[in-house]
Amino acid sequence: MAWQASQRGLEVAVIDDPTPSSSSRVAAGLVTPITGDRLALSWRWSEFYPVCKALYEYAQRSTATDFWHVAAAWRVFQSDPERERFFHRWWSEEGNREMKANGIALEPMPAEQLLPIHAPRGGFSMWPAGRLDTRAYLDATAKHFRSKDRWFPFQLDCDEDLELAPGHVRVPRLGLQGGKVVLCQGIAARTNRWFTELPLHPARGDILELATDASIPAVVHHEAWVVPVQSASEPNDHSRCRRILVGATYDRQCLDTSVDHSTARGFRNELLQRWNNMLSAANPSAGIHDPNDRDDLNGSYKFEVGVLGHLAAVRPASYDRHPLIGPHPTEPNLFCLNGLGSKGSLMAPQLANLLLDCMLENRIIEPALQWSRRGDKPRGSDDSQIKSHRSPKR
Ligand SMILES: Cc1cc2nc3c(=O)[nH]c(=O)nc-3n(C[C@H](O)[C@H](O)[C@H](O)COP(=O)(O)OP(=O)(O)OC[C@H]3O[C@@H](n4cnc5c(N)ncnc54)[C@H](O)[C@@H]3O)c2cc1C
Structure with a gap:
């Protein structure tokens, strides 16, 4: 939001309590054209992707840092019907036309090409797929706005600290005055009175983060997704190991961010199990087991330990999985940008644009994005689908 506003020449102040367990800091930052069981094009891909790409490139140039990478990502078929769906949906004249129209390229990949990943049915590569290193991006953003005295690492009490009056907004505790304020609080939006009605359905x-001796050349979507973080050897005991991220679980019952309780250990084991299932039998030494979970191994360690980290956060998802943006119903200078769910990296830059159009030019936010579309029926049946199907979630 801050980058888009400053690109339009607006003066911006960013107030953020930079908690390490915010959804954005934990996220893998994947931007993927084909997602879900149906192998459908990501919602509004051709609208969102060019805007996010341009914004992250601009932010990289402005901060002289490197946090946005575009490359092909791989997806491995999980079943024969999924494989058939791919060829039926995309490997046809019409599929080809649709690829061209949306600026994507999908190529089937045989099992051998996907090694060391276990892929008896093969898979496909998709291009372009992006990855935003979200921590590096947020750190560079903070540094950039701090250098302009426009960064305030501060926990705002939105009920007490925000003074809204016709024509201006003030934050007396920080000595700030401006024309408008946008609350981009993720699930913390529930903790103050302004947008308590937001239909959030958090997950x-x-x-x-694992160290492995398997060489993973691309982002792979399998039972879980895996992201190679560093291909060079680590200067530590794991002399041949590479760092990877494996994720993500999706749960609507446990909504804290602790990684120490038994539910969290269950999530960790689930991810380790999925990672082990992803590896080809030809490469067994890449398997990793968690030293804290002796039960899993009947008391013996089969492979070298490689769990470097375990992180958790709560996604600010909505009931219908669409974003939640727009003005406050009675305070004309107050806006929200929320409901980014599993696709913040892809959607946020264009949503910020649409919100700026609304703030500056009184453009109407379309109903599919309007946060107040409470009339939309929560998809109760969705929850059971999410819990039961095993494809990875971002
Ligand atoms: C495990 C996991 C993996 C994910 N992977 C992906 C992925 O691969 N690709 C993708 O696009 N998305 C992914 N996501 C989702 C992504 O994280 C979200 O879509 C997005 O980051 C949400 O951003 P946000 O700014 O709305 O919320 P948040 O990231 O929660 O940010 C809100 C910020 O507001 C601050 N804040 C709130 N209230 C106050 C206050 N009163 N005063 C000061 N500061 C305040 C918070 O401290 C926080 O810094 C993933 C999420 C998780 C949990």
């Missing part, structure tokens, strides 16, 4: 996600 916890866990990811693991």
Whole structure:
């Protein structure tokens, strides 16, 4: 939001309590054209992708840092019907036309090409797929706005600290005055009075950082997704190991961010199990087991330990999985940008644009994005689908 506003020449102040367990800091930052069981094009891909790409490139140039990478990602078929769906949906004249129209390229990949990943049915590569290193992006953003005295690492009490009056907004505790304020609080939006009606339907996600001796050349979507973080050898005991991220779980019952309780250990084991299932039998030494979970191994360690980290956060998802943006019903200078769910990296830049159009030019936010579309029926049956199907979630 801050980058888009400053690109339009607006003066911006960013107030953020930079908690390490915010959804954005934990996220893998994947931007993927084909997602879900149906192998459908990601919602409004051709609208969102060019805007996010341009924004992250601009932010990289402005901060002289490197946090946005575009490359092909791999997806491995999980079943024969999924494989057939791919060829039926995309490997046809019409599929080809649709690829061209949306600026994507999908190529089937045989099992051998996907090694060391276990892929008896093969898979496909998709291009372009992006990855935003979200922590590096947020750190560079903070540094950039701090250098302009426009960064305030501060926990705002939105009920007490925000003074809204016709024509201006003030935050007396920080000595700030401006024309408008946008609350981009993720699930913390529930903790103050302004947008308590937001139809948020949060979902916890866990990811693991692992060291492995398997060489993973691309982002792979399998039973879980895996992201190679560093291909060079680590200067530590794991002399041949590479760092990878494996994720993510999706849970709507446990909504804290602790990784120490038994539910969290269950999520960790689930991810380790999925990672082990992803590896080809030809490469067994890449398997990793968690030293804290002796039960899993009947008391013996089969492979070298490689769990470097376990992180969890709560995604600010909505009931219908669409974003929640727009003005406050009675305070004309107050807006929200929320409901980014599992696709913040892809959607946020264009949503910020649409919100700026609304703030500056009084453009109407379309109903599919309007936060106050409470009339939309919560998809109760969705929850059971999410819990039962095993494809990875971002
Ligand atoms: C495990 C996991 C994996 C994910 N992977 C992906 C992925 O691969 N790709 C993708 O696009 N998305 C992914 N996501 C989702 C992504 O994280 C979210 O879509 C997005 O980051 C939400 O951003 P946000 O700014 O709305 O909320 P948040 O990231 O929660 O940020 C809100 C910020 O507001 C601050 N704040 C709130 N209230 C106050 C206050 N009163 N005063 C000061 N500061 C305040 C918080 O401290 C926080 O810094 C993933 C999420 C999880 C949990």
